Amino acid sequence: MRSFVIRRIIFSVLTMLGATIIVFSLSRAAGDPMELFAQQAGYGMSDEAYKALFLQLGLDKPLPVQYFVWLGRVAKGDLGRGLTSQEDVTKIITDKIGNTLQLGGVSWALATLIGIPLGVLSAVKRGTVWDYAGRAIAVFGQGAPPFWIGIMAILVFAVRFDLLPAGGKAGWQSFILPASTLGLAASAGYLRLMRSSMLEVLDSEFVKMARAKGAGSSRVIWKHAFKNALIPALTLSALIFAGFISGTVVVETVFVWPGLGTMSVDAVGKNDFPIITGAVLMFALFYTIVNFAADISYALIDPRIRYT
Secondary structure, three states, X not given: OHHHHHHHHHHHHHHHHHHHHHXXXXXXXXXXXXXXXXXXXXXXXXXXXXXXXXXXXXXXXXHHHHHHHHHHHHHOOOOOEOXXXXXXXXXXXXXXXXXXXXXXXXXHHHHHHHHHHHHHHHHHOOOOHHHHHHHHHHHHHHHOOHHHHHHHHHHHHHHHOOOOOOOOOOOOHHHHHHHHHHHHHHHHXXXXXXXXXHHHHHOOHHHHHHHHOOOXXXXXXXXXXXXXXXXXXXXXXXXXXXXXXXXXXXXXXXXXXXXXXXXXXXXXXXXXXHHHHHHHHHHHHHHHHHHHHHHHHHXXXXXXOOXX
């Protein structure tokens, strides 16, 4: 187990290094960074100011040297300054990341608490009205676009009945609509995967043997079948949580949520590549950490798994 953890840490570090190379390359592939700075500064930048900024950014050095200089700054938490606001990018991301984590955490918990039990119920009650209802929810949840669900939720619950706020973050009520919008599609994915996994386990030989030995239905479902069927859902759970953190752009934009998604959209519109690169690196870090945690947790759920 210890050697596996060490290997996963090394792979995670290599993954982040690869992400930094891709992000840096794309930031340079978009064009000359000085042109972006000059456009944001307007036409009033003098030749002296242009040359001073050129040297300050280290653009007079070869590209590999520029990368390592930039990587050293990133390792120290220095992501530069935004082109438009001239604020520290690290501070901008720090101010926004809490809101995104809160929304993503609530949405993930909601999707998990709804999707997994419904998947188990649909598998156990296969062929009944509960099974058909669960599959209908799964089809609707995965087929309806999140932006459409969000807009319809605003029209019904905020505009028509005035029950919930239409956007922004102001109290626990403001979490309901965006978290439900995010959680619906994720719970549908949980439901479909958990149902198919439970059906496969329930039809396996060791479950039939447990029933033949007189084990009760609840014991068979929760002790024998559920723990074995949970491994695929655990993998999906990690991807869903990381996706909620890095992929809430549409929902945050619809509900004007002050998080990383809205910040990224604004940065793209303003061509503010320091903020864009900082956001992409943060998203890559989320995925790396969550996948590492999921790999470690496999052995805790399924005792058959042993890492050597």
